[in-house]
Amino acid sequence: ELKVEQNPLFLSMQEGKNYTIYCNYSTTSDRLYWYRQDPGKSLESLFVLLSNGAVKQEGRLMASLDTKARLSTLHITAAVHDLSATYFCAVDPNSNYQLIWGAGTKLIIKP
Amino acid sequence: DAEITQSPRHKITETGRQVTLACHQTWNHNNMFWYRQDLGHGLRLIHYSYGVQDTNKGEVSDGYSVSRSNTEDLPLTLESAASSQTSVYFCASSDSFFWDEQFFGPGTRLTVL
Numbered sequence: 001e002l003k004v005e006q007n008p009l010f011l012s013m014q015e016g017k018n019y020t021i022y023c024n025y026s027t028t029s030d031r032l033y034w035y036r037q038d039p040g041k042s043l044e045s046l047f048v049l050l051s052n053g054a055v056k057q058e059g060r061l062m063a064s065l066d067t068k069a070r071l072s073t074l075h076i077t078a079a080v081h082d083l084s085a086t087y088f089c090a091v092d093p094n095s096n097y098q099l100i101w102g103a104g105t106k107l108i109i110k111p
Numbered sequence: 112d113a114e115i116t117q118s119p120r121h122k123i124t125e126t127g128r129q130v131t132l133a134c135h136q137t138w139n140h141n142n143m144f145w146y147r148q149d150l151g152h153g154l155r156l157i158h159y160s161y162g163v164q165d166t167n168k169g170e171v172s173d174g175y176s177v178s179r180s181n182t183e184d185l186p187l188t189l190e191s192a193a194s195s196q197t198s199v200y201f202c203a204s205s206d207s208f209f210w211d212e213q214f215f216g217p218g219t220r221l222t223v224l
Contacts, residue, residue, distance in 0.1 A: 033212055045212040097142050097205060101153035
């Protein structure tokens with residue numbers, strides 16, 4: 001069974017701290033996606049990671065991909081309140097756009 | 112600006128009724144998708160389409176159908192609504208380059224009583 005596991009599922013942290021969200025997947029995948037969802041809102045694409053060792057950064061968020069370990073990380077540097085959201089990872093194991101999604105990590109950043 | 116819209120945004124219906132949720136995109140994307148989002152399950156794929164007249168079943172397709180008569184629209188029909196279909200439904204679209212991410216609509220919150 002194809003599985004995408006995120007951990008933690010819930011994270012409460014203080015502003016200014018660093019933390020990492022992990023995304024493990026059970027089968028090979030050429031690409032991995034990270035999305036953000038604010039409460040009651042739609043999903044917004046953050047990163048598309050296409051190859052082993054890929055690293056992308058946008059502001060305080062940095063995503064990386066290790067296809068051999070079937071692991072992606074989303075690192076948050078010096079967190080600010082505006083980053084509070086639920087973060088999802090998804091993989092495309094058959095390269096046919098049929099994404100398999102993780103359950104999401106709800107991130108709360110306290111002032 | 113290109114966008115993807117869904118209507119209605121909220122819908123309350125009764126068990127057994129037929130319901131159609133609309134999805135319209137102006138990106139001119141070939142690929143379109145319907146997902147449902149339930150607490151603790153992330154997103155699950157219901158149906159998808161790679162182009163006009165093409166439709167395919169996803170992970171949780173039972174009780175749902177779609178049709179694709181043009182590039183812009185992929186309506187989702189619940190043939191006979193059930194309480195288990197109470198959910199938030201998202202439509203998404205993407206182009207056909209292998210690196211393309213999916214762009215999501217605002218969602219439709221459906222309640223089946």
